[in-house]
Amino acid sequence: MQGITRRQALQAGAAAIAAPALVERAGAQGGFDWRRFRGERIEVTVQLSPRGQFLQRHNAEFEELTGIKVGLEVVPEQQHRQKIIVEYASGRPSFDVTEISLHVNKRQVGKARWNTDIRALLADPSLTAPDFDFDDYGKGMVTYATQSDGRLDSCPAGADYFILYYNKALFEAAKLEVPTTWDAMQETAKRLADPSKQVYGHVGRGLKNANVVLWSSYLLGTAQRDMIDANRQLITDTPDAVWAGETYRRFIRDLSPPGSIGFNWNECQTTFMQGRAAMWVDGIGFAAPLEDKARSRVAGRVGYAVVPKGPGPQHHCALFGAGYGIPEASKKKGPAWFYIQWALGKRNQLEWLTSAAGVPARSSPFRNEEAIGKSHFPREFFQTLEASAKIARAGLPEIVPVTQFRDVIGTALTNTLGGADVAAELKRATAEFRPILEQSERES
Template sequence: MVRITRRAAFQGGAALLAAPPLIDRANAQSAFDWRRFRGERIEVSVQLSPRGTMLQQNNKEFEELTGIRCGLEVVPEQQHRQKIIVEYASGRPSFDVTEISLHVNKRQVGKARWNTDIRSLLADSTLTAPDFDFADYGEGMVTYATQSDGRLDTCPAGADYFILYYNKELLAGKNIAVPTTWDEMYEASKRLADPTKQVYGHVGRGVKNANVVLWSSYLLGTGQRDMIDANRQLITDTPDAIWAGENYKKFLRNVSPPGSIGFNWNECQTTFMQGRAAMWVDGIGFAAPLEDRTRSRIAGKVGYAVVPRGPGPQHHCALFGAGYGIPEASRKKGPAWLYIQWALGKANQLKWLVSGAGVPARSSPFRNEEAIGRSHFPREFFQTLEASAKIARAGLPEIVPVTQFRDVIGSALTNSISGADVATELKKATAEFRPILEQSERET
């Protein structure tokens, strides 16, 4: 895709374009009061994760700040995704705030208009704290949280950017600079391989379904930066998509460990942390184990960089993440919005980063010197996060049958690793999935 600006993200939503400066001015003289809804009770449902656990541990802080009682439910990820969809569809969800996995449920929730458009809440100076600073959210995450019709129906929460991990020691040993293009990375991978020591230049996901997000990392560097077009038609067999598939194939077949066809993120992480792969492109969320000296042989030797550039005019990295939404059916939208502001405000988002609980959607934590100083991650880790936040783009198409998409396209990619022709496989997979997508678009 062409680089999406905040203006492009909010087409049809001019009010939000003006919101940050207007909010700042209005709140200077606003009647905002954290205790406006004291005595109320809300229900919140989030996924089980370090972020969910942190919210659970600090729930009393919110209650004391606002006087609002908060029932907080923390549910395992897969179970949570299923639970909230069932409750949304019933028309009577039990929660006033919930976490949404944008890479899984964004289109489904948006199409059904289950969530409140928070732009009106943002623009209300009596409901939005003066220091909430919506402009602090990374451009990529704001775009991600915005539906195609311009509605902002979740507040950006956590981000998972795909980045380039590299073994500093291996690159330095052969005087190889950190690659900035995929072509440079491929050539470097060939030079860094040392099969006699079971060391390979690259490692990446090969197993069906999981592999699609690596292929999309190549695609995001081409002239085509999405997998569906403006008419919501599938475009996964174009010349750019085939180029991405060819690159995926050569990296996995030629410069990765034997058996990579069966690798998911876990096998990739294990290979990299054992020092048996020089470079690995995957989610930022896997960084913590790499720096764990009790588990990783390369702790302290890991380098972090933005994903390499492709042949296209723009440079993007794959993005996955979550947002917090307020159901339209909720009768507690005001108290719910206060909860979101507290949970996703600057203080808590900084805590996420400092504690290692996750990557915040906000940008300011990446420049916080206290966070950098207290972290066991090097400064380039934070610089990579901030740079990735500016170029991030959805790593999967925003559709309802996203799991089926990953299965069908993933099978084509797996077949290509085995030697099948990439163009043939992608054309066949595109033809197979197209009616599935069209059917899902017709359904209400």
Template structure:
């Protein structure tokens, strides 16, 4: 069995602590009840994952799982949009090629739950012969567990990670003009305006402008209003209200007056590159994109990045919350082996890796109390404090509906048009009128 040493951990950019090592788990279970990590030795599970830093970490360390269990893993990671399309098509065919699938709950939760594509894992958690004694289900945050639970009570995914939108800022740019970290969106706009100097290719803000991708930034502004939600509790669309118009006007000002040319086509990766080059003072996006910013071989701002919670709006202070989880295909013939993989993938070791490598906020609580890991991380303490503070003010950044992609496409087109100068109220009304029948038809089919 391979040994996870301090040298290995340092190469991975992580802290080596006892909780990270897989081998001790084997020693613990030797004579424990009926549970046996080697129970499904010789089987192979296929895992379909979304391309992101967390999936890369799991694939990088999957040999650890294979040595622990004797189960082989065939894992692939696919770009986000293509992955969602692929697994939906395969599930609908009734013959998915995978046993384990990564799910973006903020996009596919209701779709997956309504079709019952994934198995209820509650019975597996309760089965002492299938669940490791130190799995510690209580370690998962209540919000993450709720996110993984369907309205009918089935828990058809196991939480992986909670993505909070935070505000990154360039400490040097703010210090040069003696500008304080903004506490409100109005303060953010004022600061970003003051830090925008096109002649120096320096901009006060960078954010997602691309249709569909931009909705999660726009909803970050909306969460600060009295309305907060894009769909009401009785499933009525509310995307052309005064609060929605305010959020769009704020988005429009930030993107038109403070962002670099071409940002109308920016997704997170273009925003990340711009910020890494030192050409933007502020960037609001997910916590999972932090790692490259602190990479001195790639980033001009390494060691100069500040982290803060998203500013407050006129009525509330919330940040957008998104989440991912792992599901087991209902059609899988290797559910036992797949459940073992889920326990490892969302186990304490990998969850700590997520946190200390900057790959995202873990769904478990224990990593945040690992003082040794936090103090030895390449990330400043401010990063971890920001995550903890964000957890307290987080709310879902997208509505829990089936046609989430259509929602993002339709509303996102309207938002994108405002970057070109279109009137926010007119664009939102047009988009709302276009999407309302889509939502109503989806609800009738529920």
């Protein structure tokens, strides 16, 4: 993404990153002392990603601003998830700040009460900078970072909203409007399909495990919305769940390319990028490769919209994301909170977006006119992000055995593509997974 420079972004920030003495004076004048914990050292561990690499590149800025030394560790995603759980469970984690994959580890971390509730830190004006503006975070991400008992045990970091990608050229040639409901999307997909030219109305994930997040996107549009009830019981074989399963089957089996039963996101991306699919519902992170003129035939002709509405009273899109937390066992909670404020403040979150490092959890970057003007993404992209932030809801149940859940339900969905009855498959899968969930809920 062609974004504004860091120098330009810094000009819009609260305090210039300058010599320590100058920063100290600026903090004092502003009534907030960024150098309160100078001389301290903290350990930070995050996943290897463009966001983690961004923090690596700018680590010296935080150290200069605060006088706090940071040992920053960037670890590949799967290894990172395993590492932090092992260390949490030991009772002596080596880190003071860590990234949490909310769609994978939220329930596990929250149930064990491994992280600090940051609400007290947010309420303390001596510990929270006046321009941190927690209200700037999207409602969906704040809910996502909050545990069922009300504890806010991580600060929202990065978001992955499921959106509707559409091929503008195909829509314009057919003189069709972008659908706003799932039913309308099915009819539109039928009209845009031209198998003789290997063009299909839709493409989506059909592969076991990967397919669950598409099914959940349909379920979020019903009156049910969740996959477990208030008593933590599995409810994936209800009439709404069956409707979502039947909708999933129609889109994949009847409206997508042959072989879609084996498609994960990469096959979907390739199909859409070659101009062979009119519509695709998936994560916002695929926008960058789709707009890459060196790789994509549809670059410059990609449309963006919020996911269509379902039959339920609410309109939601699936949400996946990450937060940054402070272990309860950390003895450096103050310095750790300063780091999180810097890492996830408005300035850095804006640059995540403008440098294509990721989609921020904050909403203000999507309205930044300078960023919009200098980006090769259309205004529609930013509008879709902002609108999605307001309607986002967790795309997977907040449970510990989430990978097993995706395997079991994903197998059922795959079976329906081969002709199996949707209601029977979901009933079987629900019965199979229910004792797994109940056992995980009983374990401490």
